[in-house]
Amino acid sequence: MIKLINVTKSFKKGEFAIKDLNFTLEAGQTAGLIGPNGAGKSTTIKCIAGLLRLDSGQITIAGYPHTSIDAKRRMAYVPEMPEPYPLLTAWEHMQFVAQAYGIRNWKPRAEELFERFEMVDNRNKLGRELSKGMRQKVSICAAFLHDPDFIMLDEPLVGLDPKAIxxxxxxxxEEKTNGKTLLISTHILDTVERFADRLLIMRTGELIWNDSPLALRQQFGAEVQTLEDIFFTLTQKSADDARV
Ligand SMILES: Nc1ncnc2c1ncn2[C@@H]1O[C@H](COP(=O)(O)OP(=O)(O)OP(=O)(O)O)[C@@H](O)[C@H]1O
Structure with missing residues (x-):
């Protein structure tokens, strides 16, 4: 479903935000993308979403180049810091997405999402008037409106209230049950443990783990019990190796 081949992106000459990234997500997989601050998680997601130009490498979604219309139709992206259009209301964002994707009968799904995220009373607020959590909610509602096959969520729980979480x-x-493919970047390791059937662990722009949580546990054996322990062991080891 999603394939990255030797993807490299730098913002400054000689400093790689992500370097030679290779991974594949099969349809129906849920991947947890984790790593310390600055590891390259958001850059990876923005590259897949086509928001950043790659220095080199290739990305395909369902076999289509990631910047193509065919790829974009199939994907959705919830950014870490959503920036709604300042002069569109919350509801008009839904209308905008519906028009962009050519969805005809979009209102029932939009209403359902607005109810679930308690946005009904805020539907007429302008983008510039929305609180941080409300921006996040509109971005989530908009992402799930067109029934995408592949959904990328960058820190989706940050800033949300308990009901929205x-x-x-x-x-x-629900999306997992419906066979959708998800890529979730988060620092909340409990979330990863609950949902991910694949773990992508990054450090300083490189992938240092790409396998199932079960394989990770098998590799580390009985002495490290939690994903948190393994995370620290793995990311610290990689930092130590880099210093040698
Ligand atoms: N617009 C930018 N201009 C310059 N450097 C950038 C830019 N965006 C990211 N970087 C750099 O790229 C590297 C990876 O950043 P990225 O935001 O992808 O990390 P992250 O893993 O998502 O971090 P966090 O957990 O803090 O969100 C960092 O060194 C960061 O400073």
């Missing part, structure tokens, strides 16, 4: 988790569960 629960709804995001429910949505992830």
């Amino acid at each position: 629960r709804e995001v988790k429910n949505l992830i569960e």
Whole structure:
């Protein structure tokens, strides 16, 4: 479903934000993308979403180049820091997405999402008037409106209230059940443990783990119990190796 081949992106000459990244996600997989601050998670997601130009490498979505219309139709992206259009209302964002994707009967799904995320009373607020959490909610509602096959969520739980956090988790569960492919970047390791059947662990722009959580546990054996322990062991080891 999603394939990255030797993807490299730098913002400054000689400093790689991501370097030679290779991974594949099969249809129906949910991948947790984790790593310390600055590891390259958001850059990876923005590259896949076609928001950043690659220095080199290739990305395909369902076999289509990631910047093509065919790829974009199939994907959705919830950014870490959503920036709504300042002069569109929350509801007009839904209308905008519906028009962009050519969805005819979009209102029932939009209403359902607005109810789930308690945005009904805020539907007429302008983008510039929305709180941080409300921006996040509109971005999530908009991402799930066109029934995408592949959904990227960058820190989806940050800034949300408990009800919205629960709804995001429910949505992830529903999309998994419906066979959708998800890539979730988060620092909340409990979320990864609950949902991910593939772990992508990054450090300083490189992938240092790409396998199932079960394989990770098998590799580390009984002495490290939690994903948190393994995360620290793995990312610290990689930092130590880099210093040698
Ligand atoms: N617009 C930019 N201009 C210059 N450097 C950037 C830019 N965006 C990211 N970087 C750099 O690229 C590297 C990877 O950043 P990225 O935001 O992808 O990390 P991250 O893993 O998502 O971090 P966090 O967990 O803090 O969100 C960092 O060294 C960062 O400073």
